[in-house]
Amino acid sequence: xxxxxxxxxxxxxxxxxxxxxVIKIVAFDNTITGGVGATILNQAPSDLGTANIVTSVLLGxxxxxxxxxxxVLFVAATAIGLVLGQRRVDAALEPDAGFILRIAADLLFxxxxxxxxxxxxxxxxxxxxxxxxxxILAAAFFIPILASPATPLNHRVSSSVxxxxxxxxxxxxxxxxxxxxxxLAPLLGKGEMGQLxxxxxxxxxxxxxxxxxxxxxxxxxxxxxxxxxxx
Amino acid sequence: xxxxxxxxxSIVVMLGAAFAALFLENYLAATAALSVVSxxxxxxxxxxxxxDVALAEAAVGAGVSSVIxxxxxxxxxxxxxxxxxxxxxx
Numbered sequence: 001x002x003x004x005x006x007x008x009x010x011x012x013x014x015x016x017x018x019x020x021x022v023i024k025i026v027a028f029d030n031t032i033t034g035g036v037g038a039t040i041l042n043q044a045p046s047d048l049g050t051a052n053i054v055t056s057v058l059l060g061x062x063x064x065x066x067x068x069x070x071x072v073l074f075v076a077a078t079a080i081g082l083v084l085g086q087r088r089v090d091a092a093l094e095p096d097a098g099f100i101l102r103i104a105a106d107l108l109f110x111x112x113x114x115x116x117x118x119x120x121x122x123x124x125x126x127x128x129x130x131x132x133x134x135x136i137l138a139a140a141f142f143i144p145i146l147a148s149p150a151t152p153l154n155h156r157v158s159s160s161v162x163x164x165x166x167x168x169x170x171x172x173x174x175x176x177x178x179x180x181x182x183x184l185a186p187l188l189g190k191g192e193m194g195q196l197x198x199x200x201x202x203x204x205x206x207x208x209x210x211x212x213x214x215x216x217x218x219x220x221x222x223x224x225x226x227x228x229x230x231x
Numbered sequence: 232x233x234x235x236x237x238x239x240x241s242i243v244v245m246l247g248a249a250f251a252a253l254f255l256e257n258y259l260a261a262t263a264a265l266s267v268v269s270x271x272x273x274x275x276x277x278x279x280x281x282x283d284v285a286l287a288e289a290a291v292g293a294g295v296s297s298v299i300x301x302x303x304x305x306x307x308x309x310x311x312x313x314x315x316x317x318x319x320x321x
Contacts, residue, residue, distance in 0.1 A: 005253065008253050009253065012246065012249050012250065012253065015249070016242075016246055019242050019245075019275075020242075022279075023235075023238060023239075023242070052283070054283040080299065084302075084303055084306050084307075119286070127282035127283045127285075127286055128282075128283065128286045129283070131287055131290075131291070132283075132286040132287050132290045132291075135287075135290035135291050135294060135295050136290055138295060139290075139294055139295070142298070217295055220299070221295070221298060221299070221302070224299065224302040224303065224306065225302055227306050
């Protein structure tokens with residue numbers, strides 16, 4: 001066993017101990033009370049009108065952090081695309097997959113789009129949101145490419161969607177800066193909690209996040225797929 | 232009590248898959264094992280009442296990152312289905 005395997009082994013054992021500790025400490029049928037969590041649980045519904053408290057933290061109280069997260073994702077995707085996504089000009093595209101895979105991809109596509117859109121649009125009501133829904137949208141656009149590589153993704157469209165969505169996020173933040181005096185402060189009315197059109201500008205922000213993450217990941221996966229296999 | 236057993240099973244699956252990812256000779260199989268780790272972790276997150284994180288772990292950890300790893304293996308020429316006769320299919 002060399003040093004790398006030994007260090008990985010130590011990491012795995014540590015992870016096991018950590019998880020055992022979590023199981024020991026957190027009793028499953030207890031609700032943790034006190035601390036920041038309790039304050040947010042009490043205040044968020046009246047402050048922002050979101051049924052999903054996680055969204056109120058991600059976009060309401062910590063919107064700037066989410067912008068930073070988007071930036072990190074963008075930089076990571078750009079780096080992967082630069083290092084691994086370069087395609088040799090004379091490399092031939094891979095042939096299409098068989099009949100069953102192509103039909104299955106066509107069947108899956110609308111359902112995945114619907115699931116992703118649902119998770120993004122209901123980000124302020126149910127668990128999930130822009131990041132998770134965006135990843136599902138990316139999977140939806142990537143599966144047809146896997147089945148028929150001869151019809152590649154239109155990168156011009158995907159990068160325009162990505163850029164526009166990122167710009168929309170910042171523009172909403174700037175509008176809030178002029179209107180309320182804080183960058184990314186919640187705009188519009190809170191509405192009635194639990195309704196689809198509620199929680200002010202938070203759903204709009206999540207739509208921007210979802211489109212950006214989806215277009216970014218779909219573009220990255222497609223770029224990786226288009227590169228020729230090493231020979 | 233039921234939840235305890237589900238949590239225990241998912242932890243055992245996680246540890247087993249993590250060991251598999253570490254000791255498997257085949258890179259593609261190791262990538263699949265990593266995906267299993269993320270999937271079991273998503274179950275654990277649901278039990279710990281963090282559905283948001285569970286959804287992210289399932290979509291990004293088990294889905295997108297495994298696909299990125301697999302495509303990278305294909306790009307750098309480590310994509311192989313068989314373990315023993317290396318490069319025989321190329």
